Amino acid sequence: MSRSTWADIKEHGPPGDVFYKINAKQFNWEITYPGPDGKFGTKSELTMDNELHVPVNKVVRIDLTSKDVIHSFFVPNLRLKQDAVPGRIIHVWFEATETGQYEIPCAELCGFGHSGMKGNLTVQSQEDYDKWLKDEYSQNK
Numbered sequence: 001m002s003r004s005t006w007a008d009i010k011e012h013g014p015p016g017d018v019f020y021k022i023n024a025k026q027f028n029w030e031i032t033y034p035g036p037d038g039k040f041g042t043k044s045e046l047t048m049d050n051e052l053h054v055p056v057n058k059v060v061r062i063d064l065t066s067k068d069v070i071h072s073f074f075v076p077n078l079r080l081k082q083d084a085v086p087g088r089i090i091h092v093w094f095e096a097t098e099t100g101q102y103e104i105p106c107a108e109l110c111g112f113g114h115s116g117m118k119g120n121l122t123v124q125s126q127e128d129y130d131k132w133l134k135d136e137y138s139q140n141k
């Protein structure tokens, strides 16, 4: 892969449609959704362990970091793997083109619970995603 191809994929990528923050920690993926206003850092944002829901055919952008040791965010079905490093925020993006459930194992030996560190990626139609998220927001109040 040439240097410019690498840069196109890893450094630039297309503009995002949906945004999340993922904080790896022994031994879960802590996933933060922006509030209904699209903003992070407010009371209405939503944080949960291991459940990443995204709409299909949308560019997903993630700010990935770690609270403790080095983990690796791995979605085998998307051929996506990126280290999560404490003290650094690494930008990750993908676009899932098929609905379904996929696993997010940790791909870096990170301690005694490493083998059980597994998240779930749910790729949904926009309609189902909106419904799910609305429901989660209302339970969060």
Ligand SMILES: [Cu+2]
Residues within 6 Å of the ligand: 024, 025, 026, 027, 070, 071, 072, 106, 107, 108, 109, 110, 114, 117
């Ligand atoms: Cu891990």
